[in-house]
Amino acid sequence: MKEVRTAQRIFLVFAVRNLRRHWVRSGLAALGIIIGVLAIASLGILGNNLIILFSGLVADVSDTVVVTPHLAAASGDPFDPRSALATGITERDADRIAHAVGANPSIPLIQTAEALKKGRESGYIPVIVLHASDMPLLLSVAEGSFPPGSGRGVLIGARLAHELDIRAGSRISLAGEDVRVVGVLEERGLAIDINPDYAVVVTHDWYTDLHGAEDYDRVVIKVADLEEIPAVKAAVKDQMNRRKEVVDVQDSREILEMYYQTYDAISIFLLGIGGVALLVSSVSILNVMIISVTQRTQEIGVMRSIGALRREILLMFLYEALILGIAGSLIGGVLSVVAGYAITASVAETIFAGYGTAPTSLDAAGMREILTGIGFGIGTSLLAGVYPAWKAAHLDPIEALRYE
Amino acid sequence: MNEEGPIIRFTGVTKVYPLPAGDVVALDHVSLDVMPGEFLAIMGPSGSGKSTLLNLMGCLDTPTSGTLFIKGKDVGTLSDDELTRLRRDHIGFIFQQFNLIPLLNVIENVEFPRILKEREGGCTERCLEVLAAVGLEEELFSHTPAELSGGQQQRVAIARALINDPEILLADEPTGNLDTKTGTGIMELLDEMNRRGRTVIMVTHDQNVAAYARRRITIVDGRIA
Numbered sequence: 001m002k003e004v005r006t007a008q009r010i011f012l013v014f015a016v017r018n019l020r021r022h023w024v025r026s027g028l029a030a031l032g033i034i035i036g037v038l039a040i041a042s043l044g045i046l047g048n049n050l051i052i053l054f055s056g057l058v059a060d061v062s063d064t065v066v067v068t069p070h071l072a073a074a075s076g077d078p079f080d081p082r083s084a085l086a087t088g089i090t091e092r093d094a095d096r097i098a099h100a101v102g103a104n105p106s107i108p109l110i111q112t113a114e115a116l117k118k119g120r121e122s123g124y125i126p127v128i129v130l131h132a133s134d135m136p137l138l139l140s141v142a143e144g145s146f147p148p149g150s151g152r153g154v155l156i157g158a159r160l161a162h163e164l165d166i167r168a169g170s171r172i173s174l175a176g177e178d179v180r181v182v183g184v185l186e187e188r189g190l191a192i193d194i195n196p197d198y199a200v201v202v203t204h205d206w207y208t209d210l211h212g213a214e215d216y217d218r219v220v221i222k223v224a225d226l227e228e229i230p231a232v233k234a235a236v237k238d239q240m241n242r243r244k245e246v247v248d249v250q251d252s253r254e255i256l257e258m259y260y261q262t263y264d265a266i267s268i269f270l271l272g273i274g275g276v277a278l279l280v281s282s283v284s285i286l287n288v289m290i291i292s293v294t295q296r297t298q299e300i301g302v303m304r305s306i307g308a309l310r311r312e313i314l315l316m317f318l319y320e321a322l323i324l325g326i327a328g329s330l331i332g333g334v335l336s337v338v339a340g341y342a343i344t345a346s347v348a349e350t351i352f353a354g355y356g357t358a359p360t361s362l363d364a365a366g367m368r369e370i371l372t373g374i375g376f377g378i379g380t381s382l383l384a385g386v387y388p389a390w391k392a393a394h395l396d397p398i399e400a401l402r403y404e
Numbered sequence: 405m406n407e408e409g410p411i412i413r414f415t416g417v418t419k420v421y422p423l424p425a426g427d428v429v430a431l432d433h434v435s436l437d438v439m440p441g442e443f444l445a446i447m448g449p450s451g452s453g454k455s456t457l458l459n460l461m462g463c464l465d466t467p468t469s470g471t472l473f474i475k476g477k478d479v480g481t482l483s484d485d486e487l488t489r490l491r492r493d494h495i496g497f498i499f500q501q502f503n504l505i506p507l508l509n510v511i512e513n514v515e516f517p518r519i520l521k522e523r524e525g526g527c528t529e530r531c532l533e534v535l536a537a538v539g540l541e542e543e544l545f546s547h548t549p550a551e552l553s554g555g556q557q558q559r560v561a562i563a564r565a566l567i568n569d570p571e572i573l574l575a576d577e578p579t580g581n582l583d584t585k586t587g588t589g590i591m592e593l594l595d596e597m598n599r600r601g602r603t604v605i606m607v608t609h610d611q612n613v614a615a616y617a618r619r620r621i622t623i624v625d626g627r628i629a
């Protein structure tokens with residue numbers, strides 16, 4: 001045993017020795033804090049990553065109105081797989097929409113998938129079918145040029161091009177046809193209208209030559225003046241949905257709103273889980289501290305009778321709670337760093353599906369979440385220690401001495 | 405009250421413990437003076453109020469009515485912190501159960517009240533001095549209380565009571581848990597402390613132990629008989 005020196009130290013020593021003496025109990029209490037900190041930090045990191053995803057969405061599509069075929073069951077979510085079940089938008093409908101929105105460009109498109117072969121690599125990839133004249137309205141070419149109206153020229157998304165090492169001028173096989181890549185698109189990021197980064201963009205002429213005429217999956221309307229968005233939407237609905245619901249019309253704000261609502265619900269849910277974890281851990285600290293005070297009642301009586309002040313007894317037990325809190329929180333913090341990397345990596349892989357905005361490592365915001373978790377862990381431990389410590393400090397010395 | 409006055413003065417002190425079944429009058433209008441340097445034995449049947457009297461002297465409790473002066477201070481007017489400091493700096497407690505702190509070794513137990521008072525400590529000269537005075541072997545200094553015999557524990561407890569050089573030593577049945585031979589050793593120690601000028605007040609059932617004191621009082625039903 002080490003020598004005891006100063007008064008503050010001796011109460012710290014008491015706390016440390018008492019925790020060590022009951023190490024199983026102390027360990028279990030610390031485990032509660034570890035789990036609590038881990039829960040808060042990981043949920044925070046997860047939430048952060050979702051925010052990054054949504055702020056990526058906000059960026060470049062605020063001028064977009066999306067028209068999709070109406071489906072009673074559809075959620076209106078363009079990413080919702082049920083949307084694919086809906087019937088298409090006919091050529092005639094597309095014309096009516098174009099007519100309704102006046103000068104604002106309306107871009108009908110088909111989203112599908114085709115077999116792609118390049119060298120020895122093959123697989124199904126998303127294909128976006130656009131009229132050649134509409135392409136410059138939605139896309140920018142990083143290398144090469146837009147394809148002419150007819151012919152076998154296609155555009156390729158930046159990420160897919162990178163992955164398959166495809167350049168402007170390369171030849172690939174698409175749907176069994178030999179086609180030439182005339183341009184590589186600029187990376188676009190995740191958006192609500194189209195997501196061409198991992199896709200091939202083909203001309204409508206090429207596609208109908210191959211498959212015959214098909215309905216469109218959606219019409220994207222670019223609205224030059226943001227103020228006009230409500231009017232554009234009203235015009236489309238007026239034109240299309242007069243007798244029955246034929247199409248759903250949503251603008252990017254609405255779609256984002258929906259995401260934010262989902263996000264809010266998720267964060268409240270995550271916060272709830274974190275809160276419950278923390279509550280449980282603070283109850284475990286409270287429990288351990290009350291046991292500790294009860295067990296040491298006689299000892300407290302002795303200390304008080306030989307001259308320990310109330311606040312010194314208080315300090316001794318607060319130290320105990322604090323040590324449990326700090327130890328548990330720091331371990332929880334270290335584990336959170338590991339968990340944070342795992343979460344970030346898996347979010348990058350699943351939710352972002354490789355899009356450019358994905359965080360690839362634990363960033364400052366993630367560290368902040370971990371520090372928040374640690375802070376909460378230490379704070380709640382201390383808070384849970386207050387009542388038992390106060391109780392210990394206010395024991396009647398004589399009663400405490402007589403306690404068996 | 406000055407230096408020559410009583411170090412402890414009870415005037416009409418009553419102590420009542422309120423219990424659901426009815427109040428227990430543990431002390432009933434007790435008046436008593438203890439002069440500096442006295443060696444007082446308090447005797448009496450079980451439940452008569454001896455421990456209550458000693459606890460009041462030790463500022464562990466305050467009277468329900470009447471006044472109690474310790475070193476000229478009316479304890480009824482003191483705050484909890486002031487009472488604690490009075491205990492720490494001027495009073496040494498010796499218990500029947502020894503009451504050493506199990507988490508601390510011998511040196512740390514003895515130094516504990518000194519650390520509380522001086523805000524620092526360690527294996528000081530003073531500590532070695534009091535441990536020598538109670539005759540504890542050096543090999544035992546780093547032992548914990550659980551590793552000591554009853555007699556050894558009581559010696560450590562006395563060393564602890566002496567460390568802050570208190571004027572008053574209070575002992576509640578200090579030999580109650582010891583065999584006669586060990587008890588005699590402890591009594592000789594208390595006797596020596598008294599001869600060095602300390603006021604010693606001791607509760608005991610044992611006539612032979614009480615014989616060490618220069619004055620004996622008997623409590624019956626909360627009154628001095």
Ligand SMILES: Nc1ncnc2c1ncn2[C@@H]1O[C@H](COP(=O)(O)OP(=O)(O)OP(=O)(O)O)[C@@H](O)[C@H]1O
Nearest residue numbers: 421423428429430449450451452453454455456457
């Ligand atoms: N904290 C307390 N609460 C209630 N009653 C108490 C308390 N302390 C003492 N008493 C009562 O006061 C009376 C005196 O008790 P005290 O402990 O002073 O007796 P004592 O003379 O020391 O007895 P013993 O020789 O058995 O130690 C007893 O009736 C006891 O039950």
Ligand SMILES: [Mg+2]
Nearest residue numbers: 454455456576
């Ligand atoms: Mg008693």
